[in-house]
Amino acid sequence: MADSSYEHHEYDVVIIGAGGAGLRAAIEAKRRGMKVALVTKSLLGKAHTVMAEGGIAAAMGNVQSEDNWMVHFRDTMRGGKYLNNYRMAELHAKESPDRVQELEQWGALFDRTKDGKILQRDFGGHRYARLAHVGDRTGLELIRTLQQKVVSMGVDVFMECKVLKLVHDDEGRVAGCVGYWRATGEFVTFQAKAVVLATGGIGRSWKFTTNSWESTGDGHAMALWAGAKLIDMECVQFHPTGMVWPLSVRGLLVTEAVRGDGGVLRNSLGERFMFNYVAPMFRDETADSEEEADKWYDDHDAGRRPPELLPRDEVARAINTEVKAGRGTPHGGVYLDIATRRTPEFIRRRLPSMYHQFMELASVDITREAMEIGPTCHYMMGGVQVDADSEATAVPGLFAAGEVAGGMHGANRLGGNSLSDLVVFGRRAGLGAADYVEAGHAPSTFNQVAADAAIKEALAPLERADGENPYDIQRDLQEMMQTNVGIIRNAAELETATKLLDEFTERVKKVSVKGGRAYNPGWNLATDLPSMISVSKCVTLGATMRKESRGGHTREDFPNPDPELAKVNMAQSSPGGNWDSAVEVVETPILVLPADLKALLEETK
Amino acid sequence: MANVTMRVWRGDGDGGEFESFTLEQNEGEVVLDLIHRIQATEAPDLACRWNCKAGKCGSCSAEINGKPRLMCMTRMDSLPEGPVTVTPMKAFPIIRDLVTDVSFNYVQAAKVPAFLPPPMPEGGYRMFQEDVERGQEFRKCIECFLCQDVCHVIRDHEDNKPHYAGPRFFIRYAELEMHPLDQNDRRDLIREEMGLGYCNITKCCTEVCPEHIKITDNAIIPLKERIVDAHYDPVAWLGRKIRRKPKTSATDAVVQPAP
Numbered sequence: 001m002a003d004s005s006y007e008h009h010e011y012d013v014v015i016i017g018a019g020g021a022g023l024r025a026a027i028e029a030k031r032r033g034m035k036v037a038l039v040t041k042s043l044l045g046k047a048h049t050v051m052a053e054g055g056i057a058a059a060m061g062n063v064q065s066e067d068n069w070m071v072h073f074r075d076t077m078r079g080g081k082y083l084n085n086y087r088m089a090e091l092h093a094k095e096s097p098d099r100v101q102e103l104e105q106w107g108a109l110f111d112r113t114k115d116g117k118i119l120q121r122d123f124g125g126h127r128y129a130r131l132a133h134v135g136d137r138t139g140l141e142l143i144r145t146l147q148q149k150v151v152s153m154g155v156d157v158f159m160e161c162k163v164l165k166l167v168h169d170d171e172g173r174v175a176g177c178v179g180y181w182r183a184t185g186e187f188v189t190f191q192a193k194a195v196v197l198a199t200g201g202i203g204r205s206w207k208f209t210t211n212s213w214e215s216t217g218d219g220h221a222m223a224l225w226a227g228a229k230l231i232d233m234e235c236v237q238f239h240p241t242g243m244v245w246p247l248s249v250r251g252l253l254v255t256e257a258v259r260g261d262g263g264v265l266r267n268s269l270g271e272r273f274m275f276n277y278v279a280p281m282f283r284d285e286t287a288d289s290e291e292e293a294d295k296w297y298d299d300h301d302a303g304r305r306p307p308e309l310l311p312r313d314e315v316a317r318a319i320n321t322e323v324k325a326g327r328g329t330p331h332g333g334v335y336l337d338i339a340t341r342r343t344p345e346f347i348r349r350r351l352p353s354m355y356h357q358f359m360e361l362a363s364v365d366i367t368r369e370a371m372e373i374g375p376t377c378h379y380m381m382g383g384v385q386v387d388a389d390s391e392a393t394a395v396p397g398l399f400a401a402g403e404v405a406g407g408m409h410g411a412n413r414l415g416g417n418s419l420s421d422l423v424v425f426g427r428r429a430g431l432g433a434a435d436y437v438e439a440g441h442a443p444s445t446f447n448q449v450a451a452d453a454a455i456k457e458a459l460a461p462l463e464r465a466d467g468e469n470p471y472d473i474q475r476d477l478q479e480m481m482q483t484n485v486g487i488i489r490n491a492a493e494l495e496t497a498t499k500l501l502d503e504f505t506e507r508v509k510k511v512s513v514k515g516g517r518a519y520n521p522g523w524n525l526a527t528d529l530p531s532m533i534s535v536s537k538c539v540t541l542g543a544t545m546r547k548e549s550r551g552g553h554t555r556e557d558f559p560n561p562d563p564e565l566a567k568v569n570m571a572q573s574s575p576g577g578n579w580d581s582a583v584e585v586v587e588t589p590i591l592v593l594p595a596d597l598k599a600l601l602e603e604t605k
Numbered sequence: 606m607a608n609v610t611m612r613v614w615r616g617d618g619d620g621g622e623f624e625s626f627t628l629e630q631n632e633g634e635v636v637l638d639l640i641h642r643i644q645a646t647e648a649p650d651l652a653c654r655w656n657c658k659a660g661k662c663g664s665c666s667a668e669i670n671g672k673p674r675l676m677c678m679t680r681m682d683s684l685p686e687g688p689v690t691v692t693p694m695k696a697f698p699i700i701r702d703l704v705t706d707v708s709f710n711y712v713q714a715a716k717v718p719a720f721l722p723p724p725m726p727e728g729g730y731r732m733f734q735e736d737v738e739r740g741q742e743f744r745k746c747i748e749c750f751l752c753q754d755v756c757h758v759i760r761d762h763e764d765n766k767p768h769y770a771g772p773r774f775f776i777r778y779a780e781l782e783m784h785p786l787d788q789n790d791r792r793d794l795i796r797e798e799m800g801l802g803y804c805n806i807t808k809c810c811t812e813v814c815p816e817h818i819k820i821t822d823n824a825i826i827p828l829k830e831r832i833v834d835a836h837y838d839p840v841a842w843l844g845r846k847i848r849r850k851p852k853t854s855a856t857d858a859v860v861q862p863a864p
Binding site: 213475 | 653729745
């Protein structure tokens with residue numbers, strides 16, 4: 001059908017991205033008898049999922065039997081400041097226990113309770129100990145388990161293959177995609193009846209981030225260009241605890257499990273300042289003295305939860321305020337102290353990779369000294385708008401799951417809800433794609449002209465003689481987004497960002513790279529820049545339009561939440577469909593919660 | 606801060622040479638920071654793999670001053686004064702500069718017979734911490750393939766690759782073999798096709814493991830014992846099988862549904 005002069009493949013389902021969501025989607029589609037291709041920018045098993053440390057949230061009730069899906073649902077909605085797609089939050093809370101147990105059927109080995117069940121730990125915003133975990137390397141366990149399952153099923157994996165753009169048929173359905181092999185620079189086209197986006201996040205556009213080079217928002221951008229809608233793009237999570245020193249590791253993640261396991265935050269005066277930052281909606285369930293908070297660690301019935309375990313947006317803002325008020329550490333963070341609170345043996349057993357990370361990279365022994373930490377760009381709540389049950393987007397044949405999809409986490413994600421998101425909705429995307437293919441949908445054509453145009457655009461930087469170095473553009477973009485679209489925003493800075501992003505667009509059009517196409521990181525980065533610019537524009541536009549503070553989106557000039565804005569998503573689309581096309585934003589109503597679920601949110605206990 | 610000279614191997618499968626870069630070195634930096642600075646300035650086409658820059662993904666494996674290491678976890682101030690040499694892993698074919706073709710490892714991964722548990726009882730499997738800890742040590746593996754790179758069975762004898770799985774996969778087989786729930790028997794395969802016998806326990810793999818997995822002592826030697834027993838002494842094998850407490854206890858637990 002296709003008239004491709006490039007390497008060409010035909011599949012039922014092509015999955016772009018091989019982190020937790022992509023791998024889980026591949027398993028499900030393959031189980032349904034689909035011919036599946038899994039395409040990843042990196043080697044298999046290296047995706048950003050490996051960086052997840054603390055655990056996977058699932059209301060199994062192994063540690064506290066009071067836990068159930070309804071409490072998990074409530075916690076997720078409260079954490080998300082009610083901007084969530086309630087149906088996603090509901091499915092997630094109901095299905096995550098099965099998805100965790102399924103991982104053990106595929107060989108995962110979680111830490112155990114004394115009676116041999118899966119152990120669960122406390123985390124911010126979760127009422128009960130809910131995170132199944134393996135020390136502080138849960139993401140590695142998840143990705144390795146899924147990777148080994150995928151390999152044993154014989155899924156075709158295309159490693160180090162970067163997808164540039166989705167391709168349609170004549171009727172507007174998705175017909176596949178076009179990309180290139182990083183090793184050779186040779187182009188490749190995939191024709192597919194369904195495409196699942198599982199490309200992860202966008203954090204690479206900020207200077208201080210926990211995200212790797214991969215998180216350039218490829219899936220967000222490709223969906224936008226292909227005609228899908230993006231929602232909640234203003235809701236970017238800044239994790240409260242990233243390393244701040246040495247500079248070379250600034251932004252690197254320090255797991256929330258440090259706080260779950262007893263670590264506390266102090267300012268330069270030695271004060272446990274979080275007690276001063278308990279928002280009204282969390283007061284009933286948060287301790288109001290150090291004494292009460294400390295009792296809770298030993299006996300969850302003896303006191304209320306420590307304020308260090310409030311949702312991430314609350315903690316990140318508090319740290320930011322302390323530092324701005326002059327109560328920060330020498331390197332501009334605050335102290336995270338577990339050394340004075342737990343024994344060295346406990347710390348080394350429960351937090352082995354944190355121990356090594358600080359010892360080897362910062363020469364800090366966390367069993368003896370406090371860590372210096374500060375907020376770091378971590379996670380994208382916003383993403384492609386999907387149908388909660390099938391993960392179908394507005395574009396026929398296009399599905400999205402994991403961080404690239406929007407709605408599940410609302411305005412702020414709870415720790416531990418990301419790994420569970422990956423397996424719950426990865427599976428559902430695999431099912432959704434298989435259902436779609438089995439229903440007989442298939443593209444009528446493969447738009448080779450569009451594929452050729454994408455290839456031509458990708459090659460342009462190699463053909464330009466004396467343009468700008470892509471690394472300079474990336475560095476300036478990261479600096480600009482950190483300064484103007486960071487953790488606290490205001491109208492003036494957002495306006496500056498909007499103007500500067502237009503300049504960045506022009507700069508990207510003049511980028512040039514030297515060398516050939518074979519494994520050329522400069523060229524690879526040049527092909528990532530259009531996505532980075534596109535998603536940066538969406539974040540800036542969403543942040544400009546949402547004139548309130550909610551979850552991960554904080555406006556200095558609109559410091560309070562606006563109840564009316566709790567009812568809408570900022571939905572963005574790009575009718576032009578190119579990376580430099582204009583983006584439109586429309587306030588669209590969020591799904592209205594049915595009465596029975598609404599009642600769950602109103603229960604205080 | 607002071608300047609440092611980085612001697613980086615550049616080339617492809619047809620050959621190459623060292624290129625020297627002299628650049629700034631700041632407090633606390635690791636080798637990967639310097640490689641990134643070279644990319645961002647003088648040589649944007651310098652090929653290297655990296656992802657997490659935190660020692661968790663195992664992408665940035667290379668040989669630093671001749672020693673297999675992760676570039677993201679090697680502090681510049683831990684290296685001796687003078688130029689720092691960075692070369693690609695020697696045991697694998699070169700794609701470009703510091704990037705090698707590690708597909709050998711993915712071929713080996715595809716040969717591993719899958720984990721095979723009994724049906725899951727209502728409420729999930731019961732396993733005990735002491736029983737899962739042995740496997741958890743091996744599951745810390747970040748697949749950096751430095752153990753494969755340093756193993757002289759592969760490094761010095763390319764022709765061994767078709768019949769030698771290497772340390773990374775010996776710990777994978779050991780993990781499955783010691784998994785409280787696994788019911789597959791891979792011992793003949795390990796002996797006959799995965800070449801465990803080629804390993805003469807020089808412990809080079811253990812020395813380079815960034816996760817500090819005791820590959821030789823905790824995986825390879827116990828695996829050799831099990832296989833020798835299984836092959837040459839059926840009575841001893843049966844005895845071990847019966848005495849293998851973790852598997853027995855977990856199997857018991859499996860038939861009893863959780864309360």
